[in-house]
Amino acid sequence: MRIRVENLTKRFGSFAAVDNVSFEVEDGSLVALLGPSGSGKSTLLRILAGLESSDSGSVWFDDEAATDLHARVRGVGFVFQHYALFRHLTVAQNIGFGLSVRGVDKDVIARKVKELLALTGLSGLEERFPSQLSGGQRQRVALARALAPEPKLLLLDEPFGAVDAKVREELRQWLRRLHDEVGVTSIFVTHDQEEAFAVADKVLVFHRGKVEQNGAPMDILDRPETEFVARFVGEVNVFPAKIAGDVASTGALSARISGNVPVGPAHLVIRAYDLKLWREDPGIATVQRVVTFGDRVRVQAEVDGAGPIVAFFPRRSSLLRGIEPGCRAQIEVTTARAYPAAGSSQLPAAIPG
Ligand code: ADP
Ligand code: MG
Numbered sequence: 001m002r003i004r005v006e007n008l009t010k011r012f013g014s015f016a017a018v019d020n021v022s023f024e025v026e027d028g029s030l031v032a033l034l035g036p037s038g039s040g041k042s043t044l045l046r047i048l049a050g051l052e053s054s055d056s057g058s059v060w061f062d063d064e065a066a067t068d069l070h071a072r073v074r075g076v077g078f079v080f081q082h083y084a085l086f087r088h089l090t091v092a093q094n095i096g097f098g099l100s101v102r103g104v105d106k107d108v109i110a111r112k113v114k115e116l117l118a119l120t121g122l123s124g125l126e127e128r129f130p131s132q133l134s135g136g137q138r139q140r141v142a143l144a145r146a147l148a149p150e151p152k153l154l155l156l157d158e159p160f161g162a163v164d165a166k167v168r169e170e171l172r173q174w175l176r177r178l179h180d181e182v183g184v185t186s187i188f189v190t191h192d193q194e195e196a197f198a199v200a201d202k203v204l205v206f207h208r209g210k211v212e213q214n215g216a217p218m219d220i221l222d223r224p225e226t227e228f229v230a231r232f233v234g235e236v237n238v239f240p241a242k243i244a245g246d247v248a249s250t251g252a253l254s255a256r257i258s259g260n261v262p263v264g265p266a267h268l269v270i271r272a273y274d275l276k277l278w279r280e281d282p283g284i285a286t287v288q289r290v291v292t293f294g295d296r297v298r299v300q301a302e303v304d305g306a307g308p309i310v311a312f313f314p315r316r317s318s319l320l321r322g323i324e325p326g327c328r329a330q331i332e333v334t335t336a337r338a339y340p341a342a343g344s345s346q347l348p349a350a351i352p353g
Contacts, residue, residue: 035206251305
């Protein structure tokens with residue numbers, strides 16, 4: 001099923017939690033709604049599910065107006081962050097629940113449950129109760145339960161938010177494979193950028209009830225349209241800068257700008273992995289800190305006349321030779337973007353904070 005959302009607005013009092021949002025989701029695709037807490041993602045998902053009404057705008061399922069359809073007839077499956085499994089029902093009963101309340105024949109349910117147990121890697125656990133499962137297993141049961149009635153649209157709200165990092169990563173790969181197998185149009189909410197990029201075909205970045213950018217993961221990473229998106233995705237350095245032609249400069253640092261060049265006061269945004277830094281005297285900066293995180297090294301330096309800058313390197317990078325606190329360094333920016341300085345209030349903090 002294809003989803004179309006047009007000029008959707010939802011207010012709580014005078015506050016617009018969803019503010020004139022429009023987008024489309026292709027049939028069979030997996031789309032992530034990515035944004036900070038409070039940006040309106042869950043509200044939007046609840047409107048799509050029919051659990052919440054909108055104040056204006058419309059929702060279309062294929063070419064059918066769905067705005068006023070009751071939740072029960074929308075054919076939507078929903079998975080929440082907190083598994084919300086029925087504690088007194090077994091895994092098999094949980095998965096079959098949506099079918100049994102619809103009065104589906106017992107044998108049909110049994111067959112469907114068996115199929116879903118296999119699909120979600122839960123075979124052998126059908127007689128367990130939720131309390132006898134790990135967090136990751138419970139969330140897979142929740143997903144199997146949502147899939148049992150064969151929804152036309154699957155909505156997942158921070159589905160892996162309550163499980164630990166390692167399991168989370170397994171679940172996200174599993175979700176992608178499951179989606180490729182089942183092919184149901186799916187929208188999932190997350191505030192975790194890695195999760196969105198690892199799993200989704202398209203990512204919609206939300207900010208204060210609006211869609212800041214809608215694109216393929218690589219577009220969002222490499223061509224962030226707004227300063228908010230650039231700062232939200234990955235680790236960035238931000239400097240107030242002067243623009244001349246397509247070059248932005250701040251203190252001793254200058255960088256060619258990719259993409260749009262703003263007019264007037266600008267913010268220069270450089271990803272921590274989009275710059276080279278090596279030992280050189282005099283250079284333009286003094287190295288302050290060098291910290292190793294597993295396979296990456298974080299170098300913080302003070303750029304003459306511009307302030308602190310952070311760069312990430314692979315652990316074995318030859319650029320790191322001789323880099324130590326107190327040494328002088330040269331810097332070359334490989335990719336940078338710039339945005340108008342106006343309208344940049346309430347942005348997420350950039351490194352180094
Ligand atoms: P997200 O899922 O992106 O964290 P939500 O959609 O849950 O954001 O919330 C968006 C904003 O709307 C938040 O500021 C939240 O406090 C507000 N909000 C959500 N639901 C209600 C409600 N029922 N009543 C009042 N405010 C709400
Ligand atoms: Mg939410």
